[in-house]
Amino acid sequence: MRLPRPAALGAALLALALTASGVSTAAPAKPGASRAVDGWPVRTPSSLGLRGSVLEAGAKEAKRLDSTCFAVLRNGKLAYEKNWRLERDVPREVFSITKSITSTLVGIAIRDGDLRLDDRVSTYVPQWRGTPSETVTVRNLLSNDSGRFWSMKSDYADLLAAKSRTMYAIGLTQQYAPGSAWAYNNAAIQVLEPVLEKATGMRVAKFARTRLFKPLGMTHSELITDRSDNAAMVFYGLRTTCLDLARFGTLYLDRGKVDGTRLLDTSYVKRAVGRSSTVHNAAYGYLFWLNRPGRIRGATDAVDAQGQPLKPVTGQLAPYAPKNVFAALGFGGQVLLVDPSTRTMVIRLGLPAQAGEEAYGFGTAATVLTRALK
Structure with missing residues (x-):
């Protein structure tokens, strides 16, 4: 995965903002407490304090970038969801x-x-x-x-x-x-x-299945293993869906608890997603990306002989978004973006190595988030 520089982020965000301004409100989720999708109660964006026009625009941009799914959730309710090419419950x-x-x-x-x-x-x-x-x-x-x-x-x-x-x-x-x-x-x-x-x-694959996926109800998720020694691929081997990732994000929104049972210490949650883990990169927690201001690094920035950046950058990944926003990011613009202040999540998954693949990552998801909130 390679993070775009702040300037590249700005161009992508401006494009999405211009797109969003000309789209009329759409509410794909009909009101009513009885409707649910994959276990998630469905509500209209408006009833959750979200602008449906922005979510529709975000989905159009996601589709343009060969996404397979796009979802926005708030307060444990599904406000918007779109799927392309794959059914929602197919792991990718x-x-x-x-x-x-x-x-x-x-x-x-x-x-x-x-x-x-x-x-x-x-x-x-x-x-x-x-x-x-x-x-x-x-x-x-x-x-x-x-x-x-x-x-x-x-x-x-x-x-x-x-x-x-x-x-x-x-x-x-x-x-x-x-x-x-x-x-x-x-x-x-x-x-x-x-x-x-x-x-x-x-x-590790069994540990993930029994201690994380099963308790969270991530029934469409698995860790693939290395063919040679059955070792789980822990740097890239997850197969999952948009709505399973929402369950994962909820674990952090609930500060390490699921259905009243604590899986993570609150201190670990804070260290992982609540503050920078290293003086070398304000944008990094414990294998999560953060919106904290300071000295930030991309994945493949050039460094000197001591491993320090040749072109230091100070700022935030998305300076217009709350600084406590955090994300799980993957190659090809995969993103689970979480805003703990409003309990809102933006999720996009898609095909890798497409033209413009970097445009749908932390920055664009953050734009959808900030523009959608009323």
């Missing part, structure tokens, strides 16, 4: 949205007492003992400041081609001191797979 790849699922699995393991943020990864990965990677912590992997080796070739070609992606990731070297540099490091995140398995005593 969502790429790096998986990382936010992985963060949540770590949080559940912490809640269960099986893991701690400041555990050394070498406790679970013996290959790192006695090496420069020995002091890398679970927190470093979640914050993407582990300092583990990263290059475009390694992370986007060699890792994907490896017979065992987990073993490839473990076998890379230490590039920078832990905590000293930030990188959007797929291989480093994949190392959370053996950490979770050894900490919980359970295969």
Whole structure:
């Protein structure tokens, strides 16, 4: 996944705003408490304090960018939903949205007492003992400041081609001191797979199914596994739907609880989505993207020999949106955007590598959110 720069975001947002201004109000959801879609009560946008014209415009833009689904929910109600090419209950790849699922699995393991943020990864990965990677912590992997080796070739070609992606990731070297540099490091995140398995005593795909998907009612979701060793792909392997992702977002809106049962400590929720996890990137929590102001980094920004950005940028991903908005993002413009202040979620999934794929990510979803609220 590559985040667009703020200037590119602005162009995409302006295009959507111009589109939205000329669309009449549409209310695809008929009023009435008895109607539900995939378990979600349906209400009209207006009854939820949302502008239907903006949601309709957002859907048109999503369709133009080869989306497969688009949904907006508020206060646990479905205000708007569109599906293209696939039925709503057909799982589809969502790429790096998986990382936010992985963060949540770590949080559940912490809640269960099986893991701690400041555990050394070498406790679970013996290959790192006695090496420069020995002091890398679970927190470093979640914050993407582990300092583990990263290059475009390694992370986007060699890792994907490896017979065992987990073993490839473990076998890379230490590039920078832990905590000293930030990188959007797929291989480093994949190392959370053996950490979770050894900490919980359970295969990660099964742990996700039993401890997260089942409690949340995410019945159309699964983590794919590596063919060589049945290891779950924790940096990109989630298959899911728009409305299952809404259930995932609700876990964070409810500060770690589902149906009165706590899955995540409130302190973990705050660390994951409520504040920056590293001084190197204000826009990053624990494998979630944030709208916090400060020094921000994109996924593939050029860096110097010390791993610091060649062209530092200060600002926000979406400066017109509330600073506590957060998102799970994936390649091809996959997005689950959550606004805890208004309990509103905007979700878009689509086909990868389409022209203009970056236009439907954090910024455009945030535009739909801010323009839709009355």
